[in-house]
Amino acid sequence: MKNKEIQMYTDMIRGVGLKATPQRISVLKVLSAMTSHPSADMLMDTLEDQGYVMSVGTIYNILETFSEKGLILKLKDNQEVMRFDANxxxxxxxxxxxxxxxxxFFDPELEVLLSDYFKEKLPGKIDLNRIELSLYA
Known part of the structure; x- marks a missing residue:
């Protein structure tokens, strides 16, 4: 990894109050490069292919911690398997x-439309942190 790239992932991890260990940096780097929304097992295979070796327990713990801190998203696929997204x-x-x-699917106009809609429709004391929208094809 290039120093600038390492620093970017280090800053992201530290930014949510975690220690930036080599394992965490590697998991975040590899997951960030993947657009397939991998399962933990798929991510482990990709990590191993790129020369990073760690136990499945370590990977699950890192993913759970990242999810709890809001650094990644957890999704369930159509077969109820947990998948992960760094975006x-x-x-x-x-x-x-x-x-x-x-x-x-990225559409900034849709984000503005939904945000404005919910600002008008939701009761005054509710502030949205994030909007998630899923489509099934």
Missing amino acids: TKFHVHIYNDTNNGISD
């Missing part, structure tokens, strides 16, 4: 029944 910015997930895939 926490607004986007739509499209679930494909045919191949059990999850793909992303």
Whole structure:
């Protein structure tokens, strides 16, 4: 990993109050590069392919901690398998029944539309942290 890249992931991890261990940096780096919304097992295979070796327990613990801190998203696929996404910015997930895939759809205009809609419709004391929208094809 390049120093600038390492620093970016280190800053992200520290930014949520965690220690930036080599294992955490590696998991976040590899997951951030994946658009397939991998399961923990799929992520472990990719980590091993790239030369990072760690136990499945370590990977599960890192993913759970990252999820709790809001650094990544947890999603369930059509077969109820937990999948992970390092992109926490607004986007739509499209679930494909045919191949059990999850793909992303980005539309900033939709985000503004939904945010404005909910600002007007929700009771005054509710502030939204995040909007998630899923489509099933």
